[in-house]
Amino acid sequence: MILHLNKSIGCDRAHAIADSAKAFVIEKDDKFVLISSSSHKELDASYANEVSEHFVFENDMQLSSKKYINATREVKIGNTTIGGNTGNTLLIAGPCSVESESQIQESSALLKELGLTTLRGGCYKPRTSPYSFQGLGLEGLKLLKKMNQEHGLTVITEVRDATHVQEVIEYSDVIQVGAKAMYDQGILRACAKTQKPVLIKRGFGTTLQEFVQCAEFVLSGGNENVVLCERGIRTFETKTRFTLDLCGVSYLKEHTNLPVILDPSHAMGHAYGVPDLTRACIAMGIDGLLIEVHPTPKTAKSDASQQLNHQEFKDLLKTMQPVANSVGRKIV
Amino acid sequence: MILHLNKSIGCDRAHAIADSAKAFVIEKDDKFVLISSSSHKELDASYANEVSEHFVFENDMQLSSKKYINATREVKIGNTTIGGNTGNTLLIAGPCSVESESQIQESSALLKELGLTTLRGGCYKPRTSPYSFQGLGLEGLKLLKKMNQEHGLTVITEVRDATHVQEVIEYSDVIQVGAKAMYDQGILRACAKTQKPVLIKRGFGTTLQEFVQCAEFVLSGGNENVVLCERGIRTFETKTRFTLDLCGVSYLKEHTNLPVILDPSHAMGHAYGVPDLTRACIAMGIDGLLIEVHPTPKTAKSDASQQLNHQEFKDLLKTMQPVANSVGRKIV
Amino acid sequence: MILHLNKSIGCDRAHAIADSAKAFVIEKDDKFVLISSSSHKELDASYANEVSEHFVFENDMQLSSKKYINATREVKIGNTTIGGNTGNTLLIAGPCSVESESQIQESSALLKELGLTTLRGGCYKPRTSPYSFQGLGLEGLKLLKKMNQEHGLTVITEVRDATHVQEVIEYSDVIQVGAKAMYDQGILRACAKTQKPVLIKRGFGTTLQEFVQCAEFVLSGGNENVVLCERGIRTFETKTRFTLDLCGVSYLKEHTNLPVILDPSHAMGHAYGVPDLTRACIAMGIDGLLIEVHPTPKTAKSDASQQLNHQEFKDLLKTMQPVANSVGRKIV
């Protein structure tokens, strides 16, 4: 249940009511917003007449629900705003992993050449084997920061676990919570305490409700700049790496107020399918895309098979704007 | 393994070789086409020099493979051809079930008004409960035939089991093998003996390889007019009815030579998601769509929640051609 | 909803009420049993006072529900009864496919030597490729019949599709509805018209509710001799062929009144796991087992990797009775 209290009630009284309702408190403009479990359906008589507005929910998708805010929230990523009525579909691109300065410079140059603004690159790779390349760590973060400073690119990178979440918050412009880490409250609670935008990837075994509830950890902790990212779920099918869940995206668009970004590269796992899937994603009317592109995919230290090379990416980009136009959106 | 034998070899010798190779035989234009298990990798010396061409495969996706025919096959549905270089995306629409003459006349009128040619409607419903509406059966088939005769519509309906496959072949212009029936060899072998087009729906628990191999039953039996239909697979996610597998569609487009049609209505299970998903499907560059539309969805005897009403369908149709244009395709 | 009407009401009136309630009718001992959709929750005033007893359900698991009959039904398989208070766990064994008379004689000899009574063997194999061995068909059925006549073995074989369901009903003592055919109403309705026991395998993509509802097709059609068989569901895990769903078995035991048989061979797909899984199944307190055993598994024409050889099967059998004893059951 969400309660709105007029600010005039005062901080002490707001927190007293919150304690009594076992609720989180957010101060927002002219009001206090209290969020307690969705199992609470009735206002307590002891404070009912102090509540200016309240909202009841079937489950713990609350702050993220269209029943609370009947629109898509705006989130600012660098100088670009997505969501709301912007009609923007933000194209985030770059290699799976930051591997070296020369590589990430090449990637940055590609983005600049194409007029793109937002660079992705993993530094802490959540590899399933200890014997694979694990990412450059802090050195990678510094390279991304350099790309930001030298080229004005907005950078986004993934937190793997809570031990380095503060470093990522410090160096990266957007915090990506990876598919394997999205239940991690150490990360989510840290993300709630910054105002930097947070992109949460859906775990491949995660239901839509659990996914959205992870966002609630950040929202209820005080950071409203949350973006959801569908990147494929794990099913019985093995010819493709994962199964991109566009039905789930329809659900998220209908029922939540958070911008939705799609990652067709990880879902497909094979470069050949990325162009068709990218165009399909755009036609869904979504708020952004994450596409993996690498100067020389065959030598990539991770996800070699699914990254486009620079020419493939340029060819794909040319086909994106027409699809976006056809559904009234703009690739930015 | 597929072998090509020159027709001059004669029917007896072709069948003798086929027996020796445990192969199916198709007579095709100027040659005999022999198909045996993909586990055969080497030509037998006793007939090797009589083989004009041969093809080896990793698995039993053979006649359907792009390694055999490196293009999408053309299939004629009524007066429209899909596949090949046609660029056509065939829009098949109609109610889940044929419920009455007045209902199916309304559906036909809608299609005629919108310039559409192909009407769907179930007569033998594969309901999971014996206590639900099971379809009108033969009476429904006759109504569909009437729509074909009165309005010139191409009609498509589903075979539920082998007991009525001959009736469906007789009355329907396109034979639909349903998701729950697609392993049914009684149906597949009957479909192989007609030349009417066969649309095979992927089972919701069916791998892509099994799916394509079902098509091989029809192709190897002598009917080349086979179309694949992805309609959602069953995953752990329950907020939507099924999960539309567009990664799988990418795989099919890359690896098979069969036209691919998509059914977003069954995948989503909720009317609200059908428009976005339909546009996404079109942007994938696929060969056709199956959309459920009903004069009054709320009173529908099956699948009430996922059928569009007539106005929603008209609104959707207006948005389809622009997306199709953006990827060089035509809604027909 | 299930209604009981006293027999004295007369056949005509019973059917009149059934028509009005859109219900199936079964004559049973001293009463008429009417079954209509579970969406009916209220008795119609026009016949309410003629109803001796009625049962309301949440879904269309009705005749099979413990809410209707609060016990496990007894089903006679050959001379053995399972279910009820028998404590019997029936061990059904034999090869995946009937391949030749000598092979099936060897299998029969093994069963006789071990004091077992029930022989399995597939004649119509639901292979996923048209280019694999498809089974001996009617010739196989005749071989099974011969084993029944020569050795007194109860035989069970699978119906693949409705084209040969009458032959299987004629030749086999137990009708197996395979995992790929279990939605097939042509088969289910034919099984409803015999009184031979019917073993329905759960489809690998089939929910428990759908599974039980398939049994309702047979039960409501008048054949009460229905047994459920769990044989593994399809999940994301590929190291094993399927995933044996023992949680689902707990659900079936708690909520349905039908005997449950398990098939660890198909679930595992590898002979090495069959002994441990078999013992686990027995410890669940189930009504029977289907185990694949072949004279020479390596040369088997289907499912070579999962069949035990005769020695492995004998070794396994020795370990079965102690586990059965520990949970108060008897291997028969």
Added chain:
Amino acid sequence: MILHLNKSIGCDRAHAIADSAKAFVIEKDDKFVLISSSSHKELDASYANEVSEHFVFENDMQLSSKKYINATREVKIGNTTIGGNTGNTLLIAGPCSVESESQIQESSALLKELGLTTLRGGCYKPRTSPYSFQGLGLEGLKLLKKMNQEHGLTVITEVRDATHVQEVIEYSDVIQVGAKAMYDQGILRACAKTQKPVLIKRGFGTTLQEFVQCAEFVLSGGNENVVLCERGIRTFETKTRFTLDLCGVSYLKEHTNLPVILDPSHAMGHAYGVPDLTRACIAMGIDGLLIEVHPTPKTAKSDASQQLNHQEFKDLLKTMQPVANSVGRKIV
């Protein structure tokens, strides 16, 4: 690839070779054990003659593989050893969450009364909603420690994220890595640096290979006391909470050298199925069990529906030893 080097080679040379082979190093008794990626198949000539033994693997299940150690490793949990030839099946029991001192005292008393040694209880609960009870945290850890000191019970509790991993290592006798945290390298690497036993739960969307590779993070970091725990995977079936994967357990027993413990409570999600499943697990011949039991399940702050009450647990315990006996094992 795993290399064994004789200790006489000296620490410097061992590490030089490890650097050259991009390998982890463990000092073990009389040798250095070097582990590098399984993609390495050939010994480098520069050090080949210094290698006393080497092992090649198909994938990165290496230290955990039966191809490396062809037995189940022994792991000491408190005063009890599992694995090896002990035949022990360790019964770990207790509430889902530590809720209060009185509650955990009741649980401890139950264990003492029944002669059990190992108490479970969650302090950092990985809840999917921020608005649910999140566990007592450090206060809970201290209560567990108290149970250890007052009653001599071995205690096990779960790490939710890396922010509190050191506390759990300090207070708990066994470190449980939860199903949602098992990819977390911050946790896994911390666990590698202690010698306390680590129980890793399989994620519900995690393949067996990924699961075992998580164990490799701990093993290759120097802690050999690793136990695997299967607790149900997420499938399309929703009548039960998860699907206990006993086929997967067969795979783990056949291919890995790590002890395997099962958690039927979380898999089933309903108390009614726990007894049957528990007996099935024991009959699999596994090394341990995690069972949830609560003084008053209905008032439990988490997982209320799946916890047994004390009487149900006692009744279950009486049935466990006979099953264990039947497969040559001992409940401890």
